[in-house]
Amino acid sequence: MRVSGTRLLSDWRHVITQKLCLVLFLKVFAPALCQACPDPCQCNETAVRCENQGLFALPQAFPRDVKYILVTGNNISDLTNKSFPTVLEQLTKLLLPGNNIEQIGPEAFGKLPNLNFLDLSNNKLRMFSPEVFFSKKLMLNPSSNKSVYSSPQNDGNNTWQVVAVQVSTLNLSNNNLFFLDKTLLSLASLRLLDLRSNALKVLQNSTLAALSQCPDLQVLLAGNPWLCDCNIEDFLSWLRESDRVPDKFNLSCLSPKELQDVTLLQINRSELQCVFSSGMKGVLETSYVFLGMVLAFIGLIFLLVLYLNRKGIKRWLYNIRDACRDHMEGYHYRFEVSPDPRLDQLCMNSEA
Template sequence: MRPLSTSRGCKRGGAYKSGMMHLLVLLALTLSCHCCPDRCLCSSQTVKCQNQDLDAIPSSFPTTTKIIFVTGNNISYINKDSFPIRLDMLTDLYLSGNELESVGAMVFENLPNLVRLDLSNNNIQAFSERALPVENTLQVLNLSRSFHNHSCMDAVLSVLQSGNLLMLKVLDLSNNDLVILPDDAFSSLSNLVNISLQNSTIISVLNGTLKVPPLRDLDLRDNSLRVLPTTTLAEFSLKPDLSLWLAGNPWRCDCFIEEMLLWLKNSTQVMDSQNLTCASPEALRHQPLLQVELSQLKCLGEMEGVLETSYVFLGLVLALIGVIFLLVLYLNRKGIKRWIYNIRDACRDHMEGYHYRYEINSDPRLANLSINSDV
């Protein structure tokens, strides 16, 4: 009977040890899923890794995290390895001010329920079209102050046109070097209601650029707009609920702005219409657009600008010719010096001959000698 008892005891001991091992493994997994990353602060379901001079995204976030702040660091790139753990509860991700240069493919693949993404204040030069999963829930995208080169915007525009951001409602592209937006830049964003394009050096809004049915807020302040085309004004008029901000642009108050001026005085869509002022011509500078009369709009401003540009160009050409002339003189200085000396010697010999003849003609005795010598 004792051997049987010993066998049962061994089995019980083995089962006990096995259970303890499973418990330890589960405990380790639980701790690994709920621990706070190094150099970060965790409170409730929010993780903050701010201004810690990090060079990479922390690899272990609690699986219950809803909001992550990784801002003010030195993270030059993010890729699919930046978020290795699936975070189903994460809704807000803030990655501003990290000097980001590259956003790789599938970087947000493990963040399926992301609603707000902030990539502002970076220096993004490469943005993969596959950075976001095909099926995503992103509603707010902040790309302000992230692209300092116009050529880098092509990849981002491709992402916007991909058709994967069907739930996007708010888009911030302010303080970027956009210049000109393609006709269909926002055509795939069927739920977009708010666009900020402030201070993006935009020189024109093309027809069809803003064909977004639910659009309600459009910020075009502090750009380089001089006049809005009639077709663009017609698009705005088709959206009676649209609110516009247009202040801070160098409006050119000449005959080409007549249609816009009439629209502005009869529209209630421009929220800052009182702050719109003329930048040219000089006679109307700083005058509010709403106070400009149609009789004051002249077409001379365009010609004056052309003439001014022509004079500047002519001055540059003349200056270039002068520089080339001086350069030629400098390179041929020895030959020119020799040529001047030869001319001087020739002139001296010639003048000495004249001087000798003058002396002979002025002295009768020398004149007689000259006659006798001739005889």
């Protein structure tokens, strides 16, 4: 009995020792495994850099405590809601310049709740929607959520809230953006929007109205190919009165040729002409040719109808001529009998 008890005690000590070793291993080595630097990037404390590595997609294993990510000089054509598979709570700065990015899908940055600075410059974006910042979250205490973007959605079992990442600086310079989505301006946290050197030609009135409702937002617009015709009048008026564009004195016209390189704020309204583009001129010329062909065809049909009914028309003209002749002969006969019937009537009245 004494031997078996001693053996049992020894077994328990061995089990406890194994568990302690396992706990110690998890505490020491597991965090290191979880925070491993993604290949082929370089990591320094809470920063990750992936420069000129020929990547076609973002690395999928960023450390959970990362605060700064720089990925540049790669060939990442698109970003989706799977580009960041895990939530990175501590990430505040994300720089993705020069990666040939062409499109970004909804909720692409939805798992970066504390993202403050986003750099997407020097890519190939043609459009940019604020939906890239959205994500759906289960509502536990809606009143405490300060980043709510839209009203709650109920799927029958749970109530979800669409929330937006609270980014304050968004750099979209040197892309191919030809349109500014006014809903992008509805992000309440946005303070600086860099749209320099894109393909913007004019800002619509609805966009200008949205900008006027964002007193804390600054927008950089220099380097865009502004089309200075009559359609830009409202934009010029808004630009002169607004302080939302810090670089407004650097905005210049690209076309028409007469106003090329002229600063927008130096243009008089009388200089803004409504000119048709070459494409519109081609359309108008085609329309005129088509209209001429239609009129010529109608004229040919009319002449053909006249030719086929020439005998009937000739008979109709003779009838009109005879009717006119008979009518004129009747007038001539009455004139010969009594040149002035009114004098005869006066004579008859005097004799009476």
